[in-house]
Amino acid sequence: MRTEPIADGSGTPIPVARTWHWGRWLAAAVALAVAGWLAYLVVVNPRLDWGKVAEYLFNERILSGVWVTIEISVLATALGLVLGVLVAVMRLAHNPVLSGLASFYIWFFRGTPVLVQLIFWYNLAFLFPELVLKIPFTMIGLKWDTNQVMTGFTSAMLGLGLNLAAYFAETVRAGIQAVDRGQTEAAYALGMTPAKRMRVIVLPQALRIIIPPTGNEFISMLKTTSLVYVVAGHDLMTNASQIYKANNRIMELLIVASVWYMLMTAVATFLQGRLERRFGSDAVRLVRGGGAAARILPKVAG
């Protein structure tokens, strides 16, 4: 807002009046009062034992839960990203069977709740008591007991990873389609096969376009891992719930878990910001001149 006086016709400066936004001040005051009151109710609540919160914040089981949560998030995200790229490329294939299978995969994993998928993988032994990997018509191969393979940890990683892949595949597909068609033509004109063009020219550009939004996937994954407690994956939420089931300090342990989730999210947000600064301007440049494709990007990135 301007504070410098404005000179009139004869050069005499005339001050600018200050406007008071009464409505704004009032709204802010009311919002602050409500928020402060709610916080006060929780903080001074006599039934809440802050000593217990402090005590459990660095409890060994909580810390190991934090670590497992990070592990599951990183592994599931990695699995989801790799598989997502694969599904996206299949989805765009000219082969109708490949493309149909990819569509089915996306529809299936987006159409069923993650919770159902997690419980399914955890209980895979009901369908297949043994997992067998062998060369057909020979005796050469490997065999595992399903219950030993499908621990809470692996079923969590598999369930979350396969699920993320379905969502991520759509992001990758939009990214691939956002790459300027001229890039493909130039690649073909140089004598590349379609597969080489995808790997050497299109995917590297598509990935630069979609890297910023993948940060969001990871942040949301950090919190989705809390669902893992239904399969006892020994993540933060599982361990916190086991502690409160024993000592009944439900609220205190939920606060402990929340503090850790918020901390992890803050760190991930910081890292995402750096990723975006590194690749963000690239992404805008890569789709410049992409015509219709350029209009897809904000939706992808948003």
Add this chain to the structure above:
Amino acid sequence: MNAGVNAGVNAGVNAGVNAGVNAEVGAVDGGPAPVVVASGVRMGYGGVQVLNGVDFTVASGEVSCVIGPSGSGKSTFLRCLNGLEPVLGGSLRVLGEEVGHTLRDGRYHPWTPKEFAAFRRNIGMVFQRFNLFAHQSALENVACGPVHVLGTPQDRARTLAMEHLDRVGLADHAHKRPHQLSGGQQQRVAIARALAMNPALMLFDEPTSALDPELVDEVLEVMKGLAAEGMTMVVVTHEIAFAREVGDRLTFFADGVVVERGRPRELLTAPEHERTRAFLSSVLGSQEGSSTK
């Protein structure tokens, strides 16, 4: 057609499709076989006919310029030459091969993507909008083909790429990304990228029409150099002065057919067809107005 002007090469193009091809090949006997022989080439997008029987030849070492109004199918024809668009009728032989098909056991078998790729290695293409690989430096762009298509080792490919960049006067800009280069510089990198594959034929689709006027000459200079070295080139262009000075042959396209073909000077000064005359007067009028050098 344009009797007299180039009777030697073009004799018999209109004498039926197959006869035309044979007569054409026969006509240049003694010299090398023509690089491009198109007879009655037809092509369309979803039912809309774009090329309505194009007859066109390019001899080895020839600079063949193509002009014509917007939408007349010049780009489409150029893209047929390296198989980026499928030919739907007639015959198109480029570098001795029927584009898109191989004759085996008395039948033409459609090419696989691999066969298309192998065919295109020998043909360089330069686009109106440069189409440099946006995630690679100028050097990487030029080395890309040799490394990923020919399997040249990285070091060797980079050394060669540097020589090609030097040749187009851009050795100092080797490590810049496309967005850090001017349009003229980008187009010169694009030419270097095509040359790095050692092509037997170079296709240019309006290489200077996306450039600011003061950047046009640096690109045309590179192309003149190429022509002087004997590169076989097909150049779609609106640069009439370039066609007159460098072109061995000039072709006027309209409505998906070749209306007129001849030596540039003759075609430009004494066009036979009314359409050619009308087009030339509109193009020359505007170019004289903008660049009276």
